[in-house]
Amino acid sequence: MERGACIAFVCLVVCAVPFPIGTPLSAEPATEVTPVASTSQPRGLTFTDHTGRAVSEREFLGRYMLVFFGYTHCPDVCPADLMIMSAALRELGEAGEAVQPVFITFDPERDTPVVLAEYVRHFHPRLTGLTGSPAEIAAATRSYGVIFERDGDEEGSESADYSLRHTALTYLIGPDGKGVAIFDHDSDPVETAAEILALLEQGPAGAVAGGSP
Amino acid sequence: MKSALMVFVSILGLAGCATSDEFREGDVVIESPWARSSAGRTATGVVYLRLSNLAAEPEQLLGVTTPIAAGASVHRTMREHGMMSMQPLQALALAANETVSLEPGGLHIMLMQLGSPLVEGETFPMTLNFERAGSIDIHVTVRGVGAMSAHE
Numbered sequence: 001m002e003r004g005a006c007i008a009f010v011c012l013v014v015c016a017v018p019f020p021i022g023t024p025l026s027a028e029p030a031t032e033v034t035p036v037a038s039t040s041q042p043r044g045l046t047f048t049d050h051t052g053r054a055v056s057e058r059e060f061l062g063r064y065m066l067v068f069f070g071y072t073h074c075p076d077v078c079p080a081d082l083m084i085m086s087a088a089l090r091e092l093g094e095a096g097e098a099v100q101p102v103f104i105t106f107d108p109e110r111d112t113p114v115v116l117a118e119y120v121r122h123f124h125p126r127l128t129g130l131t132g133s134p135a136e137i138a139a140a141t142r143s144y145g146v147i148f149e150r151d152g153d154e155e156g157s158e159s160a161d162y163s164l165r166h167t168a169l170t171y172l173i174g175p176d177g178k179g180v181a182i183f184d185h186d187s188d189p190v191e192t193a194a195e196i197l198a199l200l201e202q203g204p205a206g207a208v209a210g211g212s213p
Numbered sequence: 214m215k216s217a218l219m220v221f222v223s224i225l226g227l228a229g230c231a232t233s234d235e236f237r238e239g240d241v242v243i244e245s246p247w248a249r250s251s252a253g254r255t256a257t258g259v260v261y262l263r264l265s266n267l268a269a270e271p272e273q274l275l276g277v278t279t280p281i282a283a284g285a286s287v288h289r290t291m292r293e294h295g296m297m298s299m300q301p302l303q304a305l306a307l308a309a310n311e312t313v314s315l316e317p318g319g320l321h322i323m324l325m326q327l328g329s330p331l332v333e334g335e336t337f338p339m340t341l342n343f344e345r346a347g348s349i350d351i352h353v354t355v356r357g358v359g360a361m362s363a364h365e
């Protein structure tokens with residue numbers, strides 16, 4: 001199975017099946033997850049964007065989305081993956097304009113729209129930041145199979161300085177709202193761009209056909 | 214021959230001190246310290262650098278302080294079962310003649326509760342305390358929030 005089809009396959013599984021919290025998730029071995037047909041419809045997820053506007057995921061239908069979940073207090077991992085997303089879009093040039101970059105926080109307590117607005121503009125001019133109520137964010141992370149949990153408080157710091165253990169995958173979502181591909185933490189931006197371009201050219205229907213091993 | 218080589222290495226080391234991003238005290242050399250812009254935030258920051266222990270004995274980085282943050286400590290980014298997490302280190306050990314790079318995705322110095330956001334292009338002072346070499350004062354250059362090395 002070629003690599004593009006492989007990542008599409010893994011993503012169909014990951015995106016279609018809500019993972020129980022605590023399930024170890026690995027991007028690489030497809031054998032760790034059980035294949036199922038992708039029949040999921042748009043999930044009715046709702047958010048507040050970085051301008052403070054209430055948005056539904058349905059507003060993103062019709063466009064490709066490149067989605068990364070993280071939190072702004074994350075000093076090392078999240079900026080690296082957002083930078084890779086940004087570099088991949090730059091690498092895509094005009095083709096990248098068909099892709100909406102999205103950063104969804106799983107730390108809505110601290111990541112208010114104002115905090116997100118200041119943060120996202122440093123990565124990409126079109127990057128949309130999404131936060132929401134804890135229930136909205138829980139629904140979104142369940143839907144994507146994103147896992148996060150609070151680490152023990154750091155030595156010498158106040159409890160407000162908690163950090164989070166989390167998965168760090170980037171998801172390419174098709175115009176129909178279904179998962180097309182998944183990119184691992186610390187992927188190469190040029191390779192990521194090439195895989196996205198191949199998937200864009202293939203179209204949403206072709207991506208779904210990649211599901212047979 | 215060996216002593217001549219050591220003298221040569223020492224001269225190189227001293228010459229290196231003239232550049233703005235290399236710092237040396239005793240047998241410890243700190244190179245290319247840089248931070249990511251904190252993207253307008255004051256909660257956390259991150260510093261990367263390269264540490265060399267030129268001594269024939271082990272050394273330890275025991276602590277880090279900076280006037281611009283309430284706290285600073287060495288962390289290691291870990292990956293287990295696809296989950297990323299950060300583990301604080303009590304001390305960072307350097308074996309004899311060892312160089313350790315603190316770089317994105319691995320070891321880093323995490324700054325907590327910044328007095329103000331880290332802005333690209335600015336520099337700030339930081340002190341690293343070593344078991345044998347004592348305190349070394351350095352200046353850290355702030356790069357872009359998406360920077361992956363000291364030279365972006």
